[in-house]
Amino acid sequence: MENEKDEQPSQRKDHRTDAFATKFVDKTTSWQQKALRRVATKNEPRQPPGGLDKTPIPDAPPGYTLKFIFHRANSLPMADLNSLSSDPYLSVQLHTDLPSRHKQDPHMRFRTPTIRKSTHPVWNCEWIVANVPSTGFKLKARIYDEDPADHDDRLGNVHVHVDSIPDNWLGIREQQYKIKKRMGSKRAYFIRGCAAMFNRNIEMSGNLIISVQMLGKTDVGNNGGRIWTIGPCAWSRHLSPMIGRLAGTKEPGQGKNGTKSQRYNFQANQFQFAGPVPPPLYHRYVEFKPFIAGMFNDTSLRGRILNRALHHQHSRIYNYDRTTLYGSFPSPSKDMSLQFLDLVHRDYAGRIYTYVMTLDGMWRFTETGKEFGIDLLSKHTMHADMDIYIAFSGEFFVRRLKTPHKGPFDSGQETHPAADLDGGSPPADPPSDPAYYALYIDNDSGTYRPSAELLPLFKEFMQKNLPGLKVVTLDCVADADRMGKLKREQRERKKAEGHGTVVLQDDGSSLSSSDEEELEERVREYVGNEGGGEEGSTKKERKKRQLKREIKESKLGAWAAHRDNQERQGAKKDVQDGDDDEKGGRDKGELKQEGGEMVPKANGGACGS
Numbered sequence: 001m002e003n004e005k006d007e008q009p010s011q012r013k014d015h016r017t018d019a020f021a022t023k024f025v026d027k028t029t030s031w032q033q034k035a036l037r038r039v040a041t042k043n044e045p046r047q048p049p050g051g052l053d054k055t056p057i058p059d060a061p062p063g064y065t066l067k068f069i070f071h072r073a074n075s076l077p078m079a080d081l082n083s084l085s086s087d088p089y090l091s092v093q094l095h096t097d098l099p100s101r102h103k104q105d106p107h108m109r110f111r112t113p114t115i116r117k118s119t120h121p122v123w124n125c126e127w128i129v130a131n132v133p134s135t136g137f138k139l140k141a142r143i144y145d146e147d148p149a150d151h152d153d154r155l156g157n158v159h160v161h162v163d164s165i166p167d168n169w170l171g172i173r174e175q176q177y178k179i180k181k182r183m184g185s186k187r188a189y190f191i192r193g194c195a196a197m198f199n200r201n202i203e204m205s206g207n208l209i210i211s212v213q214m215l216g217k218t219d220v221g222n223n224g225g226r227i228w229t230i231g232p233c234a235w236s237r238h239l240s241p242m243i244g245r246l247a248g249t250k251e252p253g254q255g256k257n258g259t260k261s262q263r264y265n266f267q268a269n270q271f272q273f274a275g276p277v278p279p280p281l282y283h284r285y286v287e288f289k290p291f292i293a294g295m296f297n298d299t300s301l302r303g304r305i306l307n308r309a310l311h312h313q314h315s316r317i318y319n320y321d322r323t324t325l326y327g328s329f330p331s332p333s334k335d336m337s338l339q340f341l342d343l344v345h346r347d348y349a350g351r352i353y354t355y356v357m358t359l360d361g362m363w364r365f366t367e368t369g370k371e372f373g374i375d376l377l378s379k380h381t382m383h384a385d386m387d388i389y390i391a392f393s394g395e396f397f398v399r400r401l402k403t404p405h406k407g408p409f410d411s412g413q414e415t416h417p418a419a420d421l422d423g424g425s426p427p428a429d430p431p432s433d434p435a436y437y438a439l440y441i442d443n444d445s446g447t448y449r450p451s452a453e454l455l456p457l458f459k460e461f462m463q464k465n466l467p468g469l470k471v472v473t474l475d476c477v478a479d480a481d482r483m484g485k486l487k488r489e490q491r492e493r494k495k496a497e498g499h500g501t502v503v504l505q506d507d508g509s510s511l512s513s514s515d516e517e518e519l520e521e522r523v524r525e526y527v528g529n530e531g532g533g534e535e536g537s538t539k540k541e542r543k544k545r546q547l548k549r550e551i552k553e554s555k556l557g558a559w560a561a562h563r564d565n566q567e568r569q570g571a572k573k574d575v576q577d578g579d580d581d582e583k584g585g586r587d588k589g590e591l592k593q594e595g596g597e598m599v600p601k602a603n604g605g606a607c608g609s
Contacts, residue, residue, distance in 0.1 A: 050286030052451040053389070057279050058099045060225025063131040064165055065215040068092075068139070070112055071174060072122040075206035077181075077188035079145035079153045080117075084195060086188070087146040088121045088155060089114040089320070090208075094129060095138040098225045101282070104388040108227060108360060113326045114146045119192075119206075128230040130275065131218040136162040141208060143179065145188065148321035153185035158208045165214070172212040179206045228275030229360050233336055233465070234328040237343060238268040238318050266366070268317045269343045273361035273465040274332055278457050281391040282359070283448045285381070295381075296388050307386055314385045317366065332465045337434040340466060346430045346437065347400040350417045350493030355441075356383040357391040357458075361465075365396070380447040392458050393448045394476070396441035397490050400424050401470070404435035408472050417493030434468035442483055444476040452478060 070090055079086040094108040108129065115121035139160040144152040156179035160172075181189060189204070196202040241264055287293050294303025295310075329336045344365075345351060355365035364383045380393045402414040402421050414421060415438070424430045441462065443450040450458075455473040462471045474483045 050284045050288075051449040052454070053101075053282050053284045054280075055101045055282070057101060058225045060098055060133065062220045063098075063133040063218050063227070064169075065128065065130045065218045065230065066132050066137075066165075066171075067213040067215055068094075068110075068127040068129065069211040069213070070123050070125045070127075070141070071209040071211065072120070072124070073143060073179070073206060073208045074120045075203040076119040076121070076143065076179075077155050077184065077192040077206075078119060078195060079147070079155065079185060079188040079191075081191055083117055084191070085117040085119055086155065087114050087116050088118065088143055089146055090123065090125075091142045091144060092127070093140045094132075094227070095140070096133050096227060097135045098131075098133055098227065100226075102389060106359065106387050106389070108229070110229075114320060114324075116322070126232060128215070128232070129227055130230050131220055131225075131227045132165065133225075134165050136164050138162075139210075141210070143208065145185070146320055148319055153188055154183055155179070155188060156181055156184045156206065158210070160210060160212075162212075169214050171214050172210065174209050174211050176207040176209050179208055181205070226276075228277065229272060231274055232328040232330055233272050233274055233332060234326070235269070235271045235339060235343070236320075236327075237325040238270075238320065239323045240266045240268070240317065240319065266317070267343075268366045269364070270318065271340065271343075271363040273357075273363055273461075275361045277357070277359060277361050277391045278454075278461055280454055280457060281357070281450075281461070282389060283392065283450050284389050285447055286449050288446070296386060310379075310382050310386055313382050317382065318364070332467055334434060334468050337466045337469045338432065340469075341398065341430075341434065341437060344398050347398055347416050347424065348430075349497045350397070350490035352395055352397045352487060352490050354380065354383065354395050356380050356393045358384070358387065359389060359391050361391075380445045384447075390448055392443070392450045392454070393445035394441060394443040394450060395445075395487075396439060397487070399438050399440065400430065401436050401438055404433065408438040408440070408470060418489045434466070435470070438470040438472055439466065440472045440474060440486060442474040442476050442479075444483070452476075 070092070073088065076086055076088055078084050090110075090112040092110040092112075094110075110127045112123045112125045115123065141158040141160070143155040143157070145155055146152055158177045158179055160177065162172075192202065192204060196204060285292065285296050291300065291302050291306070294300030295306040296303075298304055298307045327339065329339070344353060351367050353365045354368045355363060357363050366383070380390075384390050384393070399408065399415040399417060400421060401408060402416075402419070403410075403412070406413045408415060416424060422428070424436075430436075439462070441458075443452060443455060452475040455475060459471050459473045463469070474486075476483060
């Protein structure tokens with residue numbers, strides 16, 4: 001008995017089934033949790049993954065506000081053989097150690113304007129970034145040669161590494177950084193090498209001069225650990241006549257003899273807003289089709305093809321060339337609101353725009369919609385350049401108000417479109433006060449499906465960056481009827497205000513002879529069929545009537561205006577010929593035509609005296 005009391009209890013040896021039992025218990029617990037969630041959401045409609053993402057911004061101590069200044073570069077390679085020069089610009093990315101909400105969040109980017117025909121460009125561009133951490137930053141600057149007809153050639157790279165930023169950091173003042181040629185264009189450096197053989201003053205290695213100034217601590221508030229752009233509020237306008245012809249988009253202009261005209265041009269716009277973008281504005285693409293995930297993540301074969309196609313389309317729509325216009329504002333102001341109104345042509349022709357707001361406050365928008373032939377141009381995926389996460393997206397349009405101190409939906413308020421108001425386009429000059437305009441913006445985007453609950457927050461952000469402009473937000477679901485009515489009025493106004501204008505070619509000339517013959521043939525066909533008998537109600541005949549209306553509305557007015565212009569020029573020419581014959585009895589062979597008028601030829605033939 002004593003021996004039994006002295007014995008200690010021994011531990012049972014492990015058995016191979018113990019591991020399976022533990023896994024089985026864990027698995028049943030997981031099944032139970034899934035069943036409870038399924039019961040809780042049984043009555044809720046199933047939605048595809050994506051849309052609003054409520055992941056919070058990681059916490060981090062406040063950082064510093066830095067101003068990056070890109071002064072100039074020297075001794076760049078020659079990418080253009082004909083001019084022995086380049087069209088350089090800088091593409092910059094900023095990296096920090098701050099953790100992101102998701103690894104797919106896009107990097108901070110900045111682009112300078114293009115300097116034409118220079119191997120010693122001077123930019124002097126500023127970029128102010130807030131909340132850069134004390135652990136420093138990595139700045140990657142790539143120098144490119146702009147070539148709209150082909151891909152842009154890289155001329156070199158510059159990397160700036162700062163390991164830490166103390167409170168007394170003095171910054172960087174016009175520091176020269178040697179341009180690395182390893183990833184540069186071999187052809188550009190070959191041309192510069194050949195030029196250096198004949199000119200000793202030409203150097204093979206170039207430098208980029210950069211400054212970084214610390215403006216002080218950043219008041220992060222509730223924005224947590226992220227960086228954002230404060231300024232400047234840069235904008236750019238990109239034009240493409242070829243895409244304008246394909247999509248059927250036109251922009252108003254001034255034709256010859258003071259007549260109103262419209263040029264085929266597809267216009268894409270970019271506007272950098274002052275941050276930070278409110279943290280809740282954070283949306284992911286919606287996987288409403290199985291291939292969507294592969295397209296955004298660049299995984300499956302079909303997804304890779306679509307990914308490359310949309311990246312290429314974005315680069316073509318937002319293409320930089322000699323027609324691209326640049327500008328910037330130090331901070332949001334009334335002039336900034338007026339510039340936005342100029343980009344959207346104010347309330348002229350009832351235009352509707354598709355937009356995307358990136359996480360850093362870059363607002364991209366183009367005039368697109370259901371009435372355009374190219375469907376991909378209206379996709380928010382293209383505007384976002386395949387970004388997995390964005391801030392907001394949808395459609396918007398601008399209307400002019402009769403009474404600036406009233407709201408758009410107040411009693412007694414009239415708007416254009418919908419009503420014909422005096423004192424604005426068309427035909428008079430539009431008012432220059434942003435208070436006369438209202439921006440109607442919605443969340444109609446199937447790609448990202450922005451949350452309607454965040455529309456008030458998004459409205460506040462828009463009003464902050466477009467001061468003086470009235471902002472109206474519409475929910476594509478709750479306000480579907482009102483939104484549909486407003487957009488129908490926009491489209492009807494677009495048809496009405498497009499009459500009586502001359503359609504110009506992309507080179508600014510009037511209608512060509514082939515276009516004129518085609519219009520005459522369609523008009524004769526229309527006039528001939530107009531006197532026919534009563535048409536039936538079959539599908540084919542309804543299409544015929546619709547085609548007639550389109551010809552009458554869009555082509556007849558342009559043809560008539562063009563022919564009237566020709567007749568006026570012809571009459572002016574006859575009067576000039578008669579006056580010349582009466583005064584000096586000149587022969588017609590001694591006259592030449594300039595700008596629609598007949599003037600005497602200079603002595604000495606074609607070379608002049």
